[in-house]
Amino acid sequence: xxxxxxxxxxxxxxxxxxxxxxxxxxxxxxxxxxxxxxxxxxxxxxxxxxxxxxxxxxxx
Amino acid sequence: xxxxxxxxxxxxxxxxxxxxxxxxxxxxxxxxxxxxxxxxxxxxxxxxxxxxxxxxxxxxxxxxxxxxxxxxxxxxxxxxxxxxxxxxxxxxxxxxxxxxxxxxxxxxxxxxxxxxxxxxxxxxxxxxxxxxxxxxxxxxxxxxxxxxxxxxxxxxxxxxxxxxxxxxxxxxxxxxxxxxxxxxxxxxxxxxxxxxxxxxxxxxxxxxxxxxxxxxxxxxxxxxxxxxxxxxxxxxxxxxxxxxxxxxxxxxxxxxxxxxxxxxxxxxxxxxxxxxxxxxxxxxxxxxxxxxxxxxxxxxxxxxxxxxxxxxxxxxxxxxxxxxxxxxxxxxxxxxxxxxxxxxxxxxxxxxxxxxxxxxxxxxxxxxxxxxxxxxxxxxxxxxxxxxxxxxxxxxxxxxxxxxxxxxxxxxxxxxxxxxxxxxxxxxxxxxxxxxxxxxxxxxxxxxxxxxxxxxxxxxxxxxxxxxxxxxxxxxxxxxxxxxxxxxxxxxxxxxxxxxxxxxxxxxxxxxxxxxxxxxxxxxxxxxxxxxxxxxxxxxxxxxxxxxxxxxxxxxxxxxxxxxxxxxxxxxxxxxxxxxxxxxxxxxxxxxxxxxxxxxxxxxxxxxxxxxxxxxxxxxxxxxxxxxxxxxxxxxxxxxxxxxxxxxxxxxxxxxxxxxxxxxxxxxxxxxxxxxxxxxxxxxxxxxxxxxxxxxxxxxxxxxxxxxxxxxxxxxxx
Numbered sequence: 001x002x003x004x005x006x007x008x009x010x011x012x013x014x015x016x017x018x019x020x021x022x023x024x025x026x027x028x029x030x031x032x033x034x035x036x037x038x039x040x041x042x043x044x045x046x047x048x049x050x051x052x053x054x055x056x057x058x059x060x
Numbered sequence: 061x062x063x064x065x066x067x068x069x070x071x072x073x074x075x076x077x078x079x080x081x082x083x084x085x086x087x088x089x090x091x092x093x094x095x096x097x098x099x100x101x102x103x104x105x106x107x108x109x110x111x112x113x114x115x116x117x118x119x120x121x122x123x124x125x126x127x128x129x130x131x132x133x134x135x136x137x138x139x140x141x142x143x144x145x146x147x148x149x150x151x152x153x154x155x156x157x158x159x160x161x162x163x164x165x166x167x168x169x170x171x172x173x174x175x176x177x178x179x180x181x182x183x184x185x186x187x188x189x190x191x192x193x194x195x196x197x198x199x200x201x202x203x204x205x206x207x208x209x210x211x212x213x214x215x216x217x218x219x220x221x222x223x224x225x226x227x228x229x230x231x232x233x234x235x236x237x238x239x240x241x242x243x244x245x246x247x248x249x250x251x252x253x254x255x256x257x258x259x260x261x262x263x264x265x266x267x268x269x270x271x272x273x274x275x276x277x278x279x280x281x282x283x284x285x286x287x288x289x290x291x292x293x294x295x296x297x298x299x300x301x302x303x304x305x306x307x308x309x310x311x312x313x314x315x316x317x318x319x320x321x322x323x324x325x326x327x328x329x330x331x332x333x334x335x336x337x338x339x340x341x342x343x344x345x346x347x348x349x350x351x352x353x354x355x356x357x358x359x360x361x362x363x364x365x366x367x368x369x370x371x372x373x374x375x376x377x378x379x380x381x382x383x384x385x386x387x388x389x390x391x392x393x394x395x396x397x398x399x400x401x402x403x404x405x406x407x408x409x410x411x412x413x414x415x416x417x418x419x420x421x422x423x424x425x426x427x428x429x430x431x432x433x434x435x436x437x438x439x440x441x442x443x444x445x446x447x448x449x450x451x452x453x454x455x456x457x458x459x460x461x462x463x464x465x466x467x468x469x470x471x472x473x474x475x476x477x478x479x480x481x482x483x484x485x486x487x488x489x490x491x492x493x494x495x496x497x498x499x500x501x502x503x504x505x506x507x508x509x510x511x512x513x514x515x516x517x518x519x520x521x522x523x524x525x526x527x528x529x530x531x532x533x534x535x536x537x538x539x540x541x542x543x544x545x546x547x548x549x550x551x552x553x554x555x556x557x558x559x560x561x562x563x564x565x566x567x568x569x570x571x572x573x574x575x576x577x578x579x580x581x582x583x584x585x586x587x588x589x590x591x592x593x594x595x596x597x598x599x600x601x602x603x604x605x606x607x608x609x610x611x612x613x614x615x616x617x618x619x620x621x622x623x624x625x626x627x628x629x630x631x632x633x634x635x636x637x638x639x640x641x642x643x644x645x646x647x648x649x650x651x652x653x654x655x656x657x658x659x660x661x662x663x664x665x666x667x668x669x670x671x672x673x674x675x676x677x678x679x680x681x682x683x684x685x686x687x688x689x690x691x692x693x694x695x696x697x698x699x700x701x702x703x704x705x706x707x708x709x710x711x712x713x714x715x716x717x718x719x720x721x722x723x724x725x726x727x728x729x730x731x732x733x734x735x736x737x738x739x740x741x742x743x744x745x746x747x748x749x750x751x752x753x754x755x756x757x758x759x760x761x762x763x764x765x766x767x768x769x770x771x772x773x774x775x776x777x778x
Contacts, residue, residue: 036297048292
């Protein structure tokens with residue numbers, strides 16, 4: 001908390017905020033991309049088709 | 061496997077559909093009225109309750125929260141039950157949500173027309189209504205999360221992620237932006253001031269667009285587009301990538317509404333950087349939507365609902381490319397404070413949100429009422445009329461924006477402003493305003509056709525309020541280790557944990573922007589000559605806000621040559637430290653007023669000029685389109701409220717002396733008498749307690765504190 005308070009009490013280094021933001025985003029992005037490309041194809045096909053399954057449970 | 065029987069709640073969907081139809085007609089009609097009032101100011105009739113400044117927020121709030129909001133709830137409640145294979149969590153929550161939301165809309169319209177407003181765009185509603193919104197929104201969220209928890213389908217379909225992000229995003233935005241100090245039943249001041257208030261407000265304003273007008277509609281797109289076209293979404297992977305990217309990036313982009321304004325450079329740079337990055341996830345959504353129609357374009361030819369969805373997704377792509385471009389400083393210098401922004405928002409509102417709503421309803425209503433659409437021909441007519449209306453609405457406004465901007469920055473060979481009188485530039489674009497009315501009228505006509513088609517379809521069909529359904533019971537999978545799932549897939553079936561992660565992703569951008577603005581003193585350099593508003597000026601400011609003057613006048617001189625030459629010194633952060641709320645505005649139909657009290661500025665005018673201007677604007681500014689405000693001369697200012705306001709301001713940190721609230725009315729009367737005497741010398745006999753006196757005092761305060769030392773304005777302050 002001391003570090004956070006110290007960082008937020010002065011403007012020094014604030015130019016790094018968006019650089020840090022972009023780095024966080026790039027990390028998140030890479031993680032999500034890796035995740036999505038490791039989903040088995042059969043699962044993806046099932047997820048995509050979920051909304052068509054028996055009209056989502058309506059009695060035929 | 062056990063198959064469970066249950067019922068879908070269709071009654072709540074029907075209720076929100078009917079509310080959408082009613083409020084849609086009202087919202088668009090009010091929009092037409094404000095467009096007419098803008099072009100033909102006589103239509104304001106000199107009546108405060110229907111003046112442009114008060115009606116315009118009714119239009120924006122009605123479109124966003126009444127028309128689009130009700131349609132969103134209808135679409136979410138229908139699809140949520142189907143993809144989760146469960147009835148809504150609690151019927152009563154749904155009913156409370158529905159009726160409270162309609163009550164809020166009525167209260168909003170009445171209070172805004174009566175002049176009760178916070179003065180913050182798209183967040184104008186006063187604190188008691190803010191509380192009601194919070195309750196209604198929590199009912200919606202609790203119902204949604206409860207349904208996710210009791211669902212029968214293990215995987216949470218992508219549409220529901222967007223709905224969850226909508227709930228969490230709007231909750232964060234509404235709570236943070238609505239922290240205000242009530243000083244009476246329908247009057248409050250935000251706890252933030254000046255630049256801080258601006259950052260919070262546009263963080264809210266931009267993300268209200270994101271989380272009320274975009275994320276829920278992307279969710280609806282992921283459900284209704286595949287359903288209407290009969291094809292699954294193009295790429296489920298892309299839906300995951302663009303979901304996380306979009307919700308993370310959006311929250312950082314708000315400050316692009318404040319470029320070249322009194323805000324630290326680092327905040328502006330953050331806004332620009334993340335706005336540009338937003339193109340990628342936004343276009344991910346657009347591409348996923350359009351590519352879903354691969355092999356189904358023949359259906360688009362036949363199905364008016366699909367046509368609307370195609371228009372909607374195309375407009376979404378256009379608007380999400382245009383938005384980041386408008387956040388580039390060089391483009392923003394043109395687009396901000398001109399009609400470009402109005403055109404941009406209407407492309408998004410009319411084509412993206414409107415298109416998705418119409419497309420969704422043309423599929424949903426016949427399905428819900430188990431009958432064919434009354435008339436496909438009428439629906440096609442609606443499509444073409446609405447499309448033409450959008451074009452006739454937006455193109456003239458782009459034209460108007462560029463024309464006005466070119467005129468404002470035009471110099472003579474001698475280096476003087478070619479059009480020093482602001483009104484010259486407004487008059488030049490009036491023909492575009494007339495064409496815009498035609499565009500709006502066409503869009504409204506299309507809506508009436510849609511309304512008739514919907515009502516005929518509804519009356520021909522019958523609703524099964526509790527629709528029987530069945531689905532296998534959910535299999536308990538246990539922990540991630542037990543089920544052997546990857547982290548994200550495990551997360552995708554853990555609704556609450558998923559929601560917490562969404563909350564974290566959403567919070568980062570807001571925290572990084574807002575907390576340093578509050579904590580770091582050097583972000584807000586103060587100016588020693590800037591003093592708090594006197595009781596008279598504060599009252600005048602409240603009347604200014606109440607009448608929605610910020611809808612046409614900004615209070616922010618940007619450091620651009622053609623602005624400083626026209627108005628005077630550019631605006632500094634320290635000038636606004638006592639402004640609860642800030643009033644920088646977003647559109648200039650009239651001139652900027654930040655230097656209305658700065659002697660030497662073209663916008664400085666005498667008291668008698670202001671008096672005559674309020675009574676009959678054309679008498680002092682030929683061909684002015686500002687409506688007359690004769691009621692300011694008739695209405696008595698609420699002087700008795702002044703002590704409470706001073707106490708409130710003191711609580712917010714404005715340095716009035718202790719006990720000043722007890723002297724406030726005497727101070728008010730003494731200052732008001734001076735202006736009344738000044739007017740008397742000019743031949744106008746008026747009581748010092750009238751509203752117009754307070755507004756004149758407020759206008760003479762604007763920029764006065766930074767007038768050059770020794771100027772008459774500065775001396776008058778001593």
